[in-house]
Amino acid sequence: MAVGLAILNQKGGTGKTPVTIHLAGALAKLGKRVLVLDLDGQADLTAGIGFKRDVHGADGDSILSLLLDLKADPDALIRRAPNDEFDVIPGNMQMYLAEQSLMGQRNRERRLERVFQRIRTDYDYILVDCPPALNVVTDNALLACGRVLIPARMHRTYRGSINNLMGQINTLREVFEADIDIVGVVPVGYEQQVDQQAFMEALREGAPQLLAPALRKRQTLIEDARDAGHSIFSYVPSGSYRKKAQRESQEDYLALAGFVMRRTAEGMS
Ligand SMILES: Nc1ncnc2c1ncn2[C@@H]1O[C@H](COP(=O)(O)OP(=O)(O)OP(=O)(O)O)[C@@H](O)[C@H]1O
Numbered sequence: 014m015a016v017g018l019a020i021l022n023q024k025g026g027t028g029k030t031p032v033t034i035h036l037a038g039a040l041a042k043l044g045k046r047v048l049v050l051d052l053d054g055q056a057d058l059t060a061g062i063g064f065k066r067d068v069h070g071a072d073g074d075s076i077l078s079l080l081l082d083l084k085a086d087p088d089a090l091i092r093r094a095p096n097d098e099f100d101v102i103p104g105n106m107q108m109y110l111a112e113q114s115l116m117g118q119r120n121r122e123r124r125l126e127r128v129f130q131r132i133r134t135d136y137d138y139i140l141v142d143c144p145p146a147l148n149v150v151t152d153n154a155l156l157a158c159g160r161v162l163i164p165a166r167m168h169r170t171y172r173g174s175i176n177n178l179m180g181q182i183n184t185l186r187e188v189f190e191a192d193i194d195i196v197g198v199v200p201v202g203y204e205q206q207v208d209q210q211a212f213m214e215a216l217r218e219g220a221p222q223l224l225a226p227a228l229r230k231r232q233t234l235i236e237d238a239r240d241a242g243h244s245i246f247s248y249v250p251s252g253s254y255r256k257k258a259q260r261e262s263q264e265d266y267l268a269l270a271g272f273v274m275r276r277t278a279e280g281m282s
């Protein structure tokens with residue numbers, strides 16, 4: 014059985030999409046079979062691994078069609094990512110319609126869970142890049158995966174978003190009697206700043222098991238890799254400065270992959 018992992022923070026720009034892509038790259042590098050899902054209408058993940066944003070064209074094939082028609086075959090939408098590191102179900106703008114389209118549908122929060130049950134290809138990990146929202150789409154991701162990884166900017170203004178997300182997770186646990194484990198909180202764009210360290214210290218005191226290895230800020234590298242349609246594991250940068258940034262970032266993401274593998278293998282608290 015594949016381990017599902019929703020990558021979610023309802024706050025925008027916290028690093029959900031790059032963390033999904035490069036964590037997938039790290040897990041693939043470690044020999045794992047990985048499927049990545051793009052649930053965001055922005056389709057940044059789809060574009061960031063080398064597809065055109067409208068990869069499924071206007072014919073209506075998207076993850077949304079799988080959520081609406083539970084008889085549709087999910088394997089038919091699985092593509093090999095152009096970077097050849099992992100498989101993907103790409104997304105497109107149709108996901109913006111999901112909230113509206115799922116309204117009034119039976120069992121609307123548990124439809125992705127049903128889709129997961131029908132994926133026949135074997136995977137070790139299914140990573141789900143979520144939109145910056147707490148809505149029926151992200152409820153689907155949390156319930157289907159049963160686990161969440163929270164990329165966060167380490168600044169006190171972001172604490173509220175983590176607390177709100179935890180609140181939503183608790184609500185889903187109660188309403189659906191579901192197990193949803195928090196795998197960890199990942200510091201993204203870490204630069205050893207005082208307020209970042211204070212944030213991490215607070216987390217370490219409250220729930221030390223949740224603090225994932227930090228990802229150092231490597232903006233240029235991450236953006237160059239995205240423009241080239243690669244994860245940092247298949248991207249080939251030029252120049253010694255960029256190569257050094259890549260080595261460092263690969264170390265960070267391999268450490269994160271190790272953390273995720275450990276946490277998802279053990280019973281979590
Ligand atoms: N080590 C790193 N790993 C990931 N992102 C990083 C890193 N260092 C810097 N960044 C930057 O963090 C930013 C976060 O990415 P992005 O804005 O796509 O996040 P997101 O949460 O997916 O956004 P949205 O909420 O719009 O979906 C990017 O500009 C990226 O270049």
Ligand SMILES: [Mg+2]
Nearest residue numbers: 029030053057
């Ligand atoms: Mg994103």
